[in-house]
Amino acid sequence: MRKTMIGLGAVAMALSMSAPAFADHGNDGRGHGGDTFGRATLTGFASLPAETYVPGSEPSGFKIGTAPINGITPPLPGQPVQGFSGVLRRKDGTYDVLSDNGYGNKANSGDFLLRIHQLAPDFRTGKVRVVGGINLTDPNGRVPFALTRADRKLTGSDFDVESIVGADDGTYWIGEEFGPFLLHFSSKGVLLEAPISLPGVKAPENPYLNGGQPNLGSSKGFEGMARSADGRTLYPMLEGTVAGDPAGTLRIYEFDVRKRAYTGKRWAYQLEDPANAIGDFITVDRNRFLVIERDNGQGDAAKFKKVFMVDFRDRDKDGKVDKTQVADLLDLANPRGLGGFGPTFRFPFQTIEDIVILDDRTLALLNDNNFPFSAGRTPGKPDNNEFITIRLTRDLDADLSGREDH
Numbered sequence: 199m200r201k202t203m204i205g206l207g208a209v210a211m212a213l214s215m216s217a218p219a220f221a222d223h224g225n226d227g228r229g230h231g232g233d234t235f236g237r238a239t240l241t242g243f244a245s246l247p248a249e250t251y252v253p254g255s256e257p258s259g260f261k262i263g264t265a266p267i268n269g270i271t272p273p274l275p276g277q278p279v280q281g282f283s284g285v286l287r288r289k290d291g292t293y294d295v296l297s298d299n300g301y302g303n304k305a306n307s308g309d310f311l312l313r314i315h316q317l318a319p320d321f322r323t324g325k326v327r328v329v330g331g332i333n334l335t336d337p338n339g340r341v342p343f344a345l346t347r348a349d350r351k352l353t354g355s356d357f358d359v360e361s362i363v364g365a366d367d368g369t370y371w372i373g374e375e376f377g378p379f380l381l382h383f384s385s386k387g388v389l390l391e392a393p394i395s396l397p398g399v400k401a402p403e404n405p406y407l408n409g410g411q412p413n414l415g416s417s418k419g420f421e422g423m424a425r426s427a428d429g430r431t432l433y434p435m436l437e438g439t440v441a442g443d444p445a446g447t448l449r450i451y452e453f454d455v456r457k458r459a460y461t462g463k464r465w466a467y468q469l470e471d472p473a474n475a476i477g478d479f480i481t482v483d484r485n486r487f488l489v490i491e492r493d494n495g496q497g498d499a500a501k502f503k504k505v506f507m508v509d510f511r512d513r514d515k516d517g518k519v520d521k522t523q524v525a526d527l528l529d530l531a532n533p534r535g536l537g538g539f540g541p542t543f544r545f546p547f548q549t550i551e552d553i554v555i556l557d558d559r560t561l562a563l564l565n566d567n568n569f570p571f572s573a574g575r576t577p578g579k580p581d582n583n584e585f586i587t588i589r590l591t592r593d594l595d596a597d598l599s600g601r602e603d604h
Contacts, residue, residue, distance in 0.1 A: 251276030300354030307354025378419025422479025496574030
């Protein structure tokens with residue numbers, strides 16, 4: 199908290215063959231908020247039980263109380279495989295998934311070890327297996343401020359890691375929310391350089407605040423991060439609105455990997471409701487990106503969980519990027535009754551923070567189950583980690599040449 203390998207090409211081919219054909223709407227895919235992609239279809243469902251722990255790991259959750267939470271009584275017997283906030287596809291058909299800061303905040307997550315897990319979903323059996331993983335560590339002292347543990351294993355009290363991209367050299371770039379910072383890790387999870395700050399923006403948890411006034415909400419830093427096809431540029435996206443910006447607008451930055459510096463270019467994404475949040479941000483091509491936008495509800499209270507495409511070439515007079523709805527995750531066709539659900543499938547989780555393009559019409563998505571707190575699927579029962587694939591009604595026309603297969 200095991201060993202199944204699936205070839206990604208075989209999965210994509212099977213999904214493509216099993217999905218029904220849909221007519222193209224003949225739209226260029228650009229009207230704001232328009233449902234130009236029609237109704238997406240669920241093509242794959244697999245689930246990892248909520249109570250899955252890293253084998254042989256140390257107990258955790260000592261600071262979340264002792265009262266039962268959705269039937270789970272803390273402390274926990276190990277490190278839970280949970281909180282998926284970013285995903286990368288691997289060349290062998292498995293996936294790297296990033297666990298976030300643990301139990302919800304800096305104060306209660308000091309015994310949660312930050313980790314990248316390796317998962318193998320099997321859509322034939324409906325099961326997800328954990329086949330490996332690495333802890334994130336700083337043995338070489340790259341972090342200049344105090345860490346929680348003397349052994350310099352990184353915890354949820356040190357960083358709130360939320361987004362991940364793979365570099366061509368096998369290393370990882372991770373966006374986090376306490377700074378917000380960019381973090382560069384080796385393929386083994388070792389921090390390679392000091393955390394890179396975002397100029398002019400600080401969250402309340404920022405260690406360099408020094409009594410100053412933060413201008414970003416708590417844990418509202420880099421929730422999503424895309425990369426260019428050539429890997430030379432990162433596009434980290436804030437989850438919260440910077441003080442002074444219009445309500446519900448989120449900044450997207452450009453970072454030059456070779457220069458290790460922000461370029462000064464910036465875009466703005468407008469939430470459909472200022473109370474909403476984003477869950478992930480990934481590349482379609484050099485100008486277009488996918489964004490998960492969601493409300494804070496779960497279960498029957500969940501009303502807004504959608505995937506949008508944004509286009510950097512199209513901005514309104516206020517500089518906000520154009521949005522096109524790609525999929526409504528609360529209204530997916532399920533003609534085959536996958537997962538034991540009815541003809542309409544809902545992905546009703548509070549936080550949905552993982553998306554990856556499998557082929558030009560197929561997306562994979564995972565929820566962040568906030569274990570043991572979220573209960574969006576069944577009231578009073580902690581959510582499993584669900585892994586779904588959906589088939590779009592039209593092509594994304596994506597540039598798949600620079601996919602981040604790791």
